[in-house]
Amino acid sequence: MRNGRTALVLAMLVGWTGCASRPAPGVTVALADGEAPAFAADADAILAELEAWRGLRFREDLVVELVPASEAGEKLNGWYESRTKRLVVVEGKSERMGRGVLLHEMFHALQDQHFDLARLHAEVEPLGADAQRALRALIEGEAMLAVSEIMDYDFERHAHLAKEGPIDAARFEKIFHYGYGLRFVRALRDAGGWEAVDAAFASPPRTTAEIFDPSRYLDPEPAVDQPGLPPEGAVGPAAPRGEFEVRLFLARSETLRPRVDELAGHLVSELAWSTGAETAWRLCFDDPRVAEAIRAESDALGARLVAASGPPGGIVTAYLGSDAD
Numbered sequence: 251m252r253n254g255r256t257a258l259v260l261a262m263l264v265g266w267t268g269c270a271s272r273p274a275p276g277v278t279v280a281l282a283d284g285e286a287p288a289f290a291a292d293a294d295a296i297l298a299e300l301e302a303w304r305g306l307r308f309r310e311d312l313v314v315e316l317v318p319a320s321e322a323g324e325k326l327n328g329w330y331e332s333r334t335k336r337l338v339v340v341e342g343k344s345e346r347m348g349r350g351v352l353l354h355e356m357f358h359a360l361q362d363q364h365f366d367l368a369r370l371h372a373e374v375e376p377l378g379a380d381a382q383r384a385l386r387a388l389i390e391g392e393a394m395l396a397v398s399e400i401m402d403y404d405f406e407r408h409a410h411l412a413k414e415g416p417i418d419a420a421r422f423e424k425i426f427h428y429g430y431g432l433r434f435v436r437a438l439r440d441a442g443g444w445e446a447v448d449a450a451f452a453s454p455p456r457t458t459a460e461i462f463d464p465s466r467y468l469d470p471e472p473a474v475d476q477p478g479l480p481p482e483g484a485v486g487p488a489a490p491r492g493e494f495e496v497r498l499f500l501a502r503s504e505t506l507r508p509r510v511d512e513l514a515g516h517l518v519s520e521l522a523w524s525t526g527a528e529t530a531w532r533l534c535f536d537d538p539r540v541a542e543a544i545r546a547e548s549d550a551l552g553a554r555l556v557a558a559s560g561p562p563g564g565i566v567t568a569y570l571g572s573d574a575d
């Protein structure tokens with residue numbers, strides 16, 4: 251707790267029967283100053299809604315901290331820390347926004363109480379950025395699905411990149427975590443109910459490619475061993491970067507940006523090498539026209555591209571900018 255600030259505490263114990271062996275977990279809302287926003291008084295109802303929607307019960311009490319916007323980082327509306335269990339909602343937003351953030355962060359607490367989010371993050375830590383992004387999409391996607399269905403909020407309608415101008419990498423990443431994550435979780439639930447989502451927390455997707463196309467997670471096929479030599483100048487071992495990085499790369503071009511879903515659907519394999527000063531990236535597509543479309547945009551992509559042919563389709567070798575960029 252912070253020092254030097256009085257905290258009004260509204261205790262809202264939910265489901266207390268007085269006779270059960272253990273009371274049902276409840277929500278305590280800790281206010282910074284002043285009056286509680288209306289949504290704070292509904293925290294108990296939100297807890298019950300989340301349980302009913304997901305078919306899981308909270309196991310531990312929650313403490314929700316309302317903090318002034320001046321104390322929160324820029325653009326943050328709220329957060330949940332799985333390590334410390336701290337759950338924060340930033341004040342001063344609209345009533346509907348505050349309610350949505352409260353619901354979203356409380357849902358992370360429900361996930362944490364059942365699936366141990368800190369353990370999941372620790373397990374994925376040594377596996378690299380692509381696996382970390384895939385896990386985050388599972389976690390954020392499910393929380394955003396809860397918000398969109400319980401509050402009837404069409405998140406996907408708002409999840410678009412600007413058509414023009416330089417690519418906004420932070421927004422691209424948000425759309426991946428929340429938008430593609432939401433679709434991934436919904437696809438799992440459509441395929442096998444909440445049991446399938448539970449199974450994904452037991453055995454999380456390890457590549458962003460699975461998030462973009464949930465059938466790769468639900469019905470995995472062995473990786474294609476694509477023939478082809480390393481790009482000229484490549485040194486050291488090759489390692490995949492992940493489909494997220496490929497899409498982010500393609501989206502640098504305003505021409506390719508609206509076609510990224512379509513183009514990435516033809517991606518067969520990708521491998522990156524170091525060339526010393528630069529990164530060399532070999533992208534293989536099952537359609538030579540895709541390779542050609544990418545090669546035609548080399549200037550906009552800010553990369554030197556060399557196209558090579560190789561069965562069964564096109565191979566594009568992309569020399570990205572130096573690692574220091």
Ligand SMILES: [Zn+2]
Nearest residue numbers: 354358390393
């Ligand atoms: Zn979240």
